[in-house]
Amino acid sequence: MSAPDVIPLFPLGTVLFPGGLLPLKVFEQRYVDMTKACLRDNTPFGVCLIREGHEVGQPAAPHAIGCLAHIAQWDVPHPNLFAVLARGSTRFRVLDTTVAGNGLITARIETLPEPVQADSMDRACQEVLRLAIERAGVESVPGPVQLDDPVWVSYRLAEILPISSPDKQALLEITDTTTRLARLRALLAAHGIIENINKNK
Numbered sequence: 001m002s003a004p005d006v007i008p009l010f011p012l013g014t015v016l017f018p019g020g021l022l023p024l025k026v027f028e029q030r031y032v033d034m035t036k037a038c039l040r041d042n043t044p045f046g047v048c049l050i051r052e053g054h055e056v057g058q059p060a061a062p063h064a065i066g067c068l069a070h071i072a073q074w075d076v077p078h079p080n081l082f083a084v085l086a087r088g089s090t091r092f093r094v095l096d097t098t099v100a101g102n103g104l105i106t107a108r109i110e111t112l113p114e115p116v117q118a119d120s121m122d123r124a125c126q127e128v129l130r131l132a133i134e135r136a137g138v139e140s141v142p143g144p145v146q147l148d149d150p151v152w153v154s155y156r157l158a159e160i161l162p163i164s165s166p167d168k169q170a171l172l173e174i175t176d177t178t179t180r181l182a183r184l185r186a187l188l189a190a191h192g193i194i195e196n197i198n199k200n201k
Contacts, residue, residue: 007068008034009046009097009105011060015168016047016067016088017155018115021142026082028056030104035071035082044068046092046107049169059103064094065173068111087142091172115177118150122181124194129157154180163187 010031016022026035038045047069053060069086077083091112098106126147133141141160146152158171158180167187174180188194 005111006106006108007044007046007092008037009048009062009066009094009107010034010069011048011050011053011055011062011105013050013055013165014047015049015158015165015172016069016086017159017172018067018088018091019142019152019155020067020088020159021072022047022069022086022088024082024084024086026084027080028103029080030100030102032080032082033102034104035074035084038071039074044070044089045086046094046109047086047088048094049165059099059105062094062097062105062107063169065091065112065169066094067091067172113175115151115154115175115180118154118177118181121148121150121153122185124188125157125181125184126153128188128193129153129160132157132160150177150181154184157184161187162191 014022026032034045037043046066048062048066050060051063067088068090070089071084072087073085075083092109093112095108095110100106130147133145138145141156154171154177158168161184171180171183174183185194
C-alpha cells in the first residue's frame with residue numbers, strides 16, 4: 001500500500017467501483033471548487049457511499065471504504081455547473097477526516113491493495129454479465145470489455161445488479177475476487193436470475 005494521502009471527498013448515494021464510470025452534475029459551490037482544483041492539478045477526488053446524511057446540504061458521514069475518481073470528461077453547460085464523467089481507479093480507506101468552512105470534507109487515506117485475482121471464473125456471473133451487455137449494448141459498460149477477467153466481471157456485475165447500496169458497498173469492501181464472485185452468485189440466486197437464465201437456455 002502507498003503512503004497515506006489527503007484528498008477531497010464527495011459522499012454520494014451511490015457506490016463507485018474501480019474501472020467504473022460515474023456521471024455527475026456538480027453545482028454546490030464546495031464541489032464546484034473541488035472540481036476546479038482537481039482539473040487544475042490533475043488530481044482525483046474520493047467517492048464514498050453516504051453512511052449518514054444527504055448529498056446536498058450539511059456534510060454527510062461517509063463509509064470508510066471508497067474509490068478514487070479521476071475526471072475523464074467535463075463540460076460547463078451553465079456558470080457554476082459542471083457536467084463531469086469520472087472514472088473509478090483505486091479503492092481506499094479513510095483514516096480521518098476534516099471539514100472545511102464551506103462544508104467540503106477532506107480525508108487522509110491509505111490506498112488498498114489491488115484485488116486478489118480469482119483462481120477461476122464463476123461461469124454464472126460471467127454469463128449474466130455477457131447477456132446484460134448483449135441486451136443493453138457494449139456502451140452500457142465501461143470498456144474495454146474483459147469477460148475473461150474475473151476482477152472486471154465482478155466489478156461490472158456489482159454495478160448493474162438491482163441490489164441495495166449497502167450490498168454494493170459490501171461488494172466494494174471485499175478484497176478477494178473469488179469471495180466477491182461467490183457473493184455475487186448468491187445475490188443472483190436470491191433474485192432468481194440464475195434460475196431464469198437456466199430456463200431460457
